[in-house]
Amino acid sequence: MSLPPDAASEAEYFLEGEAGIARTVMAEVPVTVSLRSKKPKKQTPQQAIDEFWAKFTTKTPGKATTVIPSNQYAARAARRSYQAGAGTTTQASYDEAATVCKAKVAKIVKECRRVNQKYRDPHFDLELDLKWGDRDTLESLSNSKESPESQFHPKSVKRVQDIFDKPKFYIDGPTANDVRQGRDGDCWLLAGLCTLSNKPSLIERVCVARDEQVGVYGFVFHRDGEWISEIIDDKLFLTKPDFDDSVLERILWEDRERIDSEEQYRKAYQSGSGALYFAQCEHANETWLPLLEKAYAKAHGDYQAIEGGFTGEGIEDLTGGVTTELYSTDILDKEYFWKEELMKVNDEFLFGCSTGMWGATWGERKGIVELHAYSVMRAVEIDGQRLVLLKNPWGKYEWTGPWSDGSKEWTAEWLTKLNHRFGDDGNFWISYEDLLRKYQAFDRTRLFGPEWKVTSTWTTVSVPWTLDYHDTYFEFSLAKTSPVVLVLSQLDERYYRGLEGQYRFELNFRLHKKGQEDYVVRSIAPYRQTRSVNVELELEAGEYIVLMKINATRNLDILPIEDVIRKYARDRRDKLVSVGMSYDLAHSKGKIIETKEEKEAKKVAEKRVKDREREELKKDVMAARRDRHYIETKQHQKRKDKKAKEKxxxxxxxxxxxxxxxANATPGTEDGAGAGAGATEAAEMLEKMKVPDTQTSTDKPEDEKDPQIVAPDTSAESPAESSGNAPKAKPETKEDDAPSSKPEESETKEDMSSQQKQGEVSEDERKATEKGAPIPPESPAPSPPPTEDDSDTESSISSISEITVRELDIRLRERAETPQRPPPPNPPAASEEEEDEFESNPWNAVATVGLRVYYRVASDEDKVKEIVTLRVVRPNPYALSKDDEGGDGKEGEVGEGEKSGEKKAMGLDVDDSAKDATLEGDKEQRKKSILSLVPP
Structure with missing residues (x-):
């Protein structure tokens, strides 16, 4: 006999309280431990595959949303992000950030003038970082198992006034000719700045406030759909060390006698733009570019974080526009691309172009550098010639083909028409045909003026290993027909380098008009820029659905977030706090806020789970009680038989x-013979009174009807009494009673212990009934203590009573509070299976994504009205599945009817060959389904 594990507390009655019974149970059910190693269970191939996939994906998907402990700022940002669901003009977010930035600069200026000190940025102090060797402003957190070697080696730090003789922020305004790349690999950003310089006031919009005397500068950048502000001081890195700190440079410098050698050293090595370690302006005294680059590096954490990127992303961050990645081989109508897009450069669009899209080669092709970004400055069509002016942000290395500097195509007339002059300054002209031939990718950024509004929202989703459109989707309504730009984006990981995690996500989406099976348009997944995807089109008023497809890939060579935190928590606290704060604020956007419906469904689900736990516990407890009753009845029968035999x-x-x-009292032969005959008769009667041993041990087969259902007949007589041969015994004397009194007393105590336990349950039931708990079925009252006459009757056996709801809740609470016992260790001879790598480190990809809907408004009235309403639709995690209605399902699984609605009809792309299997009907019906001629 064995008991259910959850009924252990019920079993304590006869395993601990009844010592005699416990010994009997242990004798009947010996505990054996096999030392043989278990052979692996044989599986079919399908079972093995199913088991693998069950271990492959985590049962508890999730992602760390806060790195900094008790981050109250992230909680505030989450509340603000959740409340900001209304549409605003694209200018409103910029104006707010610019106003905040100007207020910060004004406060710092006032504070510095009060204490007569120049501003020193405590959060991005280049000098302290270099002198102490922390390198927090230079290097990102490393999430690789082996930390890479440092690439940056500046030698000194000085303020702007100590570097430039006559520093000026702008000299004749910011222009593309000002841009010179330094030792950071941010050509993509500088190419974007070159592009911005072609449209007046774009760069000036980024640099919003400054006080050059105090040494404080304020900038704004676009991040994850909104503008942010950044404040810096005027310290910059230099390529050469200070005179007193130098060794080799000073030895080489003092190879001859010099007048004021230290000052001449400063002017030669630490003066003007050429002395800067990172980006620099062409003019020796212009400062806007290195300071803007520094602010951009601080916004992302350090200079290393802005290495490598795409021109389009840089233009987005500086303008708030939306970039589309185009490929020269994918252009359908090259005539349309020239007239409607390239010819509108610096007006509606900004363009960048790049080489080496696949990164397979390195070097140059007729002066064009591979794996490099360029800016599109102008596009003109004169006398049948289509020419494009490009800019290399390096300020050198130019195209050497047709229309290059000094080529045969140039005449004095053409130099005048294009206002061009020769020189190795990075500016060169190239024909439209050569442009498409030599450059593989274009970054086209649409600019938004004050006539555009935007509505956005974010969410967090678990990305399955299988690639399909997600069950969570976006839904929006458009009140008026309008040009619309849809942007599906993920968080910009550049802002928290080192904490990106092991998963990389690629986005795609599909737009449907609600109620139609076929989609309106799909986004084209870019090859390189994974931060966002977008489409631009004219939409009619109506309801729309945006299905998203997220492709996740995993790199196990990258450390997970928790390991990076453990790696740097002690040694680089300040850096971890800075990057962690950026991480927390970014992920606060996608925090899931339960809706009213979800909260109500959660309560119902919790009640359903508790009811199920009660039912399971009730089954276990009642099974234990039936087992106990069976054992007690069986042992009681054995005791009765034993007592009958003894009597x-x-x-x-x-x-x-x-x-x-x-016989001894009456002498004589006859009496003696009679006495002998009487003794013989008594011996024969005694032999008849013997009870077979098998009756006490195997009185009933195990498959007989359970004694808790049919109780033993209490009126049955013992075999000795039913024989009719035994004479009636006289009352026993005290001496005769003595040998049998102790066992009876022990059994009486055991029976009383059983009654006491049964009485405790009845007391709990009584209290539960008094407090309004459900009244359990009526159970028999506890049996009175056994007497000498009825100690071996059925009254000494406890009855099977129903358990109350309150007792179930008490047992559930005790089970939750009681720590689980660890499983017993394997026997030494048993073979230990190796831990499954997928079970120990399962698939757990979670992405935070957002949808932005840009739309053009025709009047001031439309700027006030809500033209677009946007929301996230996700499966209710507490909804009942179809099977759960019958008691066999699980929470979080929607019913088949819910899955087979719109999502099933829109689950695959039309060019996915598997979609043919999802279509129903004959050939003509399937064709109509594809063309959306029939309702879903």
């Missing part, structure tokens, strides 16, 4: 004793 023996002995006494 029969005692009566036989008394009878023999009486006969012997009579």
């Amino acid at each position: 029969a023996k005692k009566r036989a002995k008394l009878a023999a004793k009486e006969e012997s006494a009579k």
Whole structure:
């Protein structure tokens, strides 16, 4: 006999309280431990595959949303992000950030003038970082198992006034000719700045406030759909060390006698733009570019974080526009691309172009550098010639083909028409045909003026390993027909380098008009820029659905977030706090806020789970009670049989004793013979009174009807009493009673212990009933203590009573509070299976994504009205599945009817060959389904 594990507390009654019974149970059910190693269970191939996939994906998907402990700022940002669901003009977010930035600069200026000190940025102090060797402003957190070697080696730090003789922020305004790349690999950003310089006031919009005397500068950048502000001081890195700190440079410098050698050293090595370690302006005294680059590096954490990127992303960050990645081989109508897009450069669009899209080669092709970004400055069509002016942000290395500097195509007339002059300054002209031939990718950024509004929202989703459109999707309504730009984006990981995690995500989406099976348009997944995807089109008023497809890939060579935190928590606290704060604020956007419906469904689900736990516990407890009742009844029957045998023996002995006494009291041969005959008769009767041993041990087969259902007949007589041969015994004397009194007393105590336990349950039930708990079925009252006459009747056996709801809740609470016992260790001889790598480190990809809807408004009235309403639709995690209605399902699984609605009809792309299997009907019906001629 074995008990359910959850009924252990119920089993304590007879395993601990009834010592005699416990010994009997242990004797009947010996505990054996096999030392043989278990052979692996054989599986079919399908079972093995199913088991693998069950271990492959985590049962508890999730992602760390806060790195900094008790981050109250992230909580505030989450509340603000959740409340900001209304549409605003694209200018509103910029104006707010610019106003905040100007207020910060004004406060710092006032504070510095009060204490007569120049501003020193405590959060991005280049000098302290270099002198102490922390390198927090230079290097990002490393999430690789082996930390890479440092690439940056500046030698000194000075303020702007100590570097430039006559520093000026702008000299004749910011232009593309100002841009010179330094030792950071941010050509993509500088190419974007070159592009911005072609449209007046774009760069000036980024640099919003400054006080050059105090040394404080304020900038704004576009991040994850909104503008942010950044404040810096005027310290910059230099390529050469200070005179007193130098060794080799000073030895080489003092190879001859010089007048004021230290000052001449400063002017030669630490003066003007050429002395800067990172980006620099062409003019020796212009400062806007290195300071803007520094602010951009601080916004992302350090200079290393802005290495490598795409021109389009840089233009987005500087303008708030939306970039589309185009490929020269994908252009359908090259005539349209020229007239409607390239010819509108610096007006509606900004363009960048790049080489080496696949990164397969390195070097140059006729002066064009591979794996490099360029700016599109102008596009003109004159006298049948289509020419494009490009800019290399390096300020050198130009195209050497047709229309290059000094080529045969140039005449004095063409130099005048294009206002061009030769020189190795990075500016060169190239024909439209050569442009498409030599450059593989274009970054086209649409600019938004004050006539555009935007509505956005974010969410967090678990990305499955299988690639399909997600069950979570966006839904928006458009009140008026309008040009619309849809942007599906993920968080910009550049802002928290080192904490990106192991998963990389690629986005795609599909737009449907609600109620139609076929989609309106799909986004084209870019090859390189994974931060966002977008489409631009004219939409009619109506309801729309945006299905998203997220492709996740995993790199196990990258450390997970928790390991990076453990790696740097002690040694680089300040850096981890800075990057972690950026991480927390970014992920606060996608925090899931339960809706009213979800909260109500959660309560119902919790009640359903508790009811199920109660039912399972009730089954276990009642099974334990039935087992206990079976054991008690069986042991009671054994005791009855044993007592009957003992009483029969005692009566036989008394009878023999009486006969012997009579024979001894009457002398004579006849009396002696009679006495002998009486003794023989008593012996024969005693032999008949013997109860077979098998009756006490195997009185009933195990497959007989359970005694808790049919109780033993309490009126049955013992075998000795039913024989009719034994004489009635006289009342026993105290001496005769003594040998049997102790076992009876022990059994009485055991029976009383059983009754006490049954009485405790009844008391709990009584209290539960008094407090309004459900009244359990009526159970028999506890049996009175056994007496000498009825100690072996059924009254000494506890009855099977129903358990109350309150008792179930008490047991559930005790189970939750009681720590689980660890599983027993394997026997030494048993073979230990190796831990499954997928089970120990399962698939757990979670992405935070957002949808932005840009739309053009025709009037001031439309700027006030809500033209677009946007929301996230996700499966209710607490909804009942279809099977759960019958008691076999699980929470979080939607019913088949819910899955087979719109999502099933829109689950695959039309060019996915598997979609043919999802279509129903004959050939003509399937064709109509593809063309959306029939309702879904």
